[in-house]
Amino acid sequence: MDAVTSATAEAGERELVITRIFDAPRHLVFQAWTEPGRVARWWGPQGFVTTYSDMDIRPGGTFRVCMRSPEGAEHWKQGVYREVVKPERLVFTFAWEDAEGKPIHQTLVTVTFAEQGDRTALTLHQGIFETVERCDDHRRGWTSTLQRFADYLAENQ
Amino acid sequence: MVQYDMSPDRLSTTFQALADPTRRAILARLISGEASVTELAEPFEMSLPAVSKHLRVLQRAGLITRGRQAQWRPCRLEAGPLKDAADWLEHYRRFWAQSFDRLDDYLTELQRKEKGHGRSD
Numbered sequence: 001m002d003a004v005t006s007a008t009a010e011a012g013e014r015e016l017v018i019t020r021i022f023d024a025p026r027h028l029v030f031q032a033w034t035e036p037g038r039v040a041r042w043w044g045p046q047g048f049v050t051t052y053s054d055m056d057i058r059p060g061g062t063f064r065v066c067m068r069s070p071e072g073a074e075h076w077k078q079g080v081y082r083e084v085v086k087p088e089r090l091v092f093t094f095a096w097e098d099a100e101g102k103p104i105h106q107t108l109v110t111v112t113f114a115e116q117g118d119r120t121a122l123t124l125h126q127g128i129f130e131t132v133e134r135c136d137d138h139r140r141g142w143t144s145t146l147q148r149f150a151d152y153l154a155e156n157q
Numbered sequence: 158m159v160q161y162d163m164s165p166d167r168l169s170t171t172f173q174a175l176a177d178p179t180r181r182a183i184l185a186r187l188i189s190g191e192a193s194v195t196e197l198a199e200p201f202e203m204s205l206p207a208v209s210k211h212l213r214v215l216q217r218a219g220l221i222t223r224g225r226q227a228q229w230r231p232c233r234l235e236a237g238p239l240k241d242a243a244d245w246l247e248h249y250r251r252f253w254a255q256s257f258d259r260l261d262d263y264l265t266e267l268q269r270k271e272k273g274h275g276r277s278d
Contacts, residue, residue: 016246016249018254020257022261023264023265024265024267028267029260043259044255045251124253126253
């Protein structure tokens with residue numbers, strides 16, 4: 001267990017930034033984020049079990065996952081993948097669902113994977129956005145380029 | 158772990174109000190006590206109406222309240238929404254930190270399996 005974590009969460013900022021070093025090669029860390037069977041193994045707090053998982057991990061693909069807490073409470077989360085750039089970058093929207101299945105408070109999560117020798121430095125940004133449209137406005141400029149890159153990767157594996 | 162005491166809309170309003178550096182500076186100033194609009198405007202190269210506009214945003218978000226006196230309407234910091242915003246970030250920070258602990262274990266397990274597999278080949 002040789003993990004280093006740092007997190008900043010200033011009340012005055014509306015973005016959470018967490019950096020963590022994993023003692024594993026980058027391709028493996030990226031796989032753990034982008035293969036549904038693997039994601040289910042770790043995504044959620046200690047003791048939570050993934051009871052439902054529908055993940056379409058490609059740009060524009062959606063996910064919907066249910067986690068059951070040790071007390072038996074179900075927590076649904078959902079989102080849309082925006083960028084899937086193997087093996088270095090993953091961007092998706094993220095929201096918890098309310099009792100009616102409606103997303104509560106959409107956020108945008110950006111995960112970058114950087115090689116550090118045999119280890120991987122993972123940086124997670126989670127930003128708050130009032131609406132998805134607003135976050136689209138921010139990104140429209142260069143997302144299409146990355147989208148083409150991601151499509152190219154998908155076709156040439 | 159995902160329930161909040163406040164409506165999501167209110168949280169959005171809080172974060173939107175906090176998104177501006179001038180407004181954050183105003184809030185930082187108010188930590189040391191009440192202040193008038195003129196006092197708050199001093200550090201900024203900004204007209205009083207411009208500062209008043211920022212104050213209205215902060216007031217709508219419930220981050221500050223203003224006194225009733227006609228002339229000197231002191232601005233006062235309200236901690237509630239700030240705490241909610243901090244709690245929101247803290248909730249996600251914990252969520253990811255705990256997930257990453259599990260990811261760490263899982264990656265260790267995967268690599269052990271890979272090595273084991275290599276030896277048996």
